[in-house]
Amino acid sequence: MNRLKAALAASAVMLAPAFAAPALAQTQLIFNSYLPPHDELYQIAIRDFAAAIEEESGGEIKITIPDTTLAPSDRQYEMVRDGIADMAIVSTGGVPQLVTMNKIGDLPFNSPSARAASIALWETYNKYFLPFDEFKGVKVLSTSVLPGRQILSVGKLQAESVADLKGAKLWSPPGALSETVKKLGAVPVNSEFTDLQEYVTKGTVDAMVMAPNSAKGARVLEYVTGMTEVPGGLGSLSFAVFISQERWDQLTSDEQQAIERAAKDLPARSGAAADAVLAKLAPEMEKVPTVTLEGAPLDEFRSLLEARIEEWKERAAKKGLDNPDEVLAFYREILARENKAGGS
Template identity: 70%
Template sequence: MNAFRATLAASVLALAPGLGMAETSLIFNTYLPPHDELYQIAVRDFAAAIERESAGSLKVVIPDASLAPSDRQYEMVRDGIADMALVSSGGVPQLVALNRIADLPMNSPSARAASIALWETYNTYFLPFDEFKGVKVLSTSVLPGRQILSLRRTDVQEVGDMSGVKLWSPPGALSETVRLLGAVPVNSEFTDLQEYVTKGTVDGMVMAAGSASSARVLDYVTSVTEVPGGLGSLSFAVFISGERWNELDADQQAAVLRAAEGLPERTGAAADAAERELDPVMAKIPTHKLEGAALAGFEARLEARIDDWKTRAAAKGLQNPDEVLAFYRDVLARETRDSLD
């Protein structure tokens, strides 16, 4: 056991009444704030479920502060500093290509549907490729699709309106999507977004309403361009160290798996619920829902993102990227349809 990890677990357990006799402790690190829905469901509630399902055989310790930066969660677990963590697929691009199917344009009509689709696709097609080497993936989740939130006089109704528009977007895949559409991606720390908006540095943003609300910039949005399934999204995986997993006995492993059952759906549903809370606000903002020729114009530009994923997936050894993409979208359609029934 890593000395730092052991010391941390011992100190936390010593301060927690009734936990001193724990048979096995697991350090579950997270960089997410407590108010985040992903934290509440995929970390806090999952940790409680593990303890409950194991009848106290497992005790899960969530440090008050992250033990590593957000982009070092995988390495932190591999180095034995923590036992469990959550990481964005885009945060480990050197490892993960296949799971980023969920990050593609139009692949997240709802967080719940996309989270289920990614989990089923991962287990059906991606698991044998072992992209998350050295860890066991326990759940996947996907955020609601990112949309175009325009500011001031900017108004996007067709792809031609994107030319030269400065759009704040996270670095990586979403910035590449912005470039493909003819716009100019602007990156900054999320905490600096309000300044960029109020000073007129950007003409709009690529994000969901909940993120805009968290950044306190939703009141500045003058119109929304709604792309079916979003311009892209962000996917995550919850995992445990492979070494630590193998140290658990069969009953403990079974308890963790029982706790993880249905976690993708619960996590996605929580993200959707948080977005729906903003419906009264969003209903007051003019919204252009892309369809027909306008949608086709976006799709033609965004096809390059899908082709790029297929190329990367094939390079990983996936022999049937089109089949896998069809499977993922079939699950999306099934879950979207079921949610309407």
């Protein structure tokens, strides 16, 4: 950790000239990102959000996005808390020691569309989770959820039922999705995202737990031989955009309001962007044999994965949430509302 802090401090020093002797009195904010520029979440929740803040503030706020990340993806929260950057985005899976409640968006069947899930998580966060201050020391400005993760086969595996998955090797991100894979009787295989192509081409895995747009980004979609589509997904990945609470408190009321105006509807816009990328792949995915689970096979998946949902309820209750069933019902009510409104 000392080495990390030293490295971050050195990076901050390198950025210092960007803020030296501004021509006008501006509030300078560093908005860090570990996401690549082509990523839709980067484009909407970071690049466009930063531009909107500058516009809403009438140029009173200047946002700098470093060319390279000032900390690893799993150290974004600590980086902001340590004052290396003012703003950042983090996956809730990257702060497991802190965040339990927001992982409702990561649960099985809870992301029928990224837009609907992102709105549901944001409304649920503000209605139920905000008072618990799980993101201690920072102010959350937006949340987002990726499209539901599906089973993408890359070999002879045809996953039409739970029985087909027994002993199969499924690549999945570490954490919640790996636990889901275990519940289905399969074997989770973890690696860096950048190493996934090698795992696929060498036959190390039978399938991957991800959405087609993620497979496209990892340059492995061309190897997909089949897809098992689970309504709402086997789970997902949720994110939060935040600013240091200390830095927030230093801003004027007008500056705070400018940021909040810029953040309006950001969950919906972030989710819609992810859905749009997925939709563009529809012609390509039409060539891939797809099984959409329904009836008895889906019921078997639901029965096994209900344990993942119960585990979330238990952890949330231990953190002080006295009505997890009510909260889950509210989240799903928003999902249904947004899907009905055309968010799916």
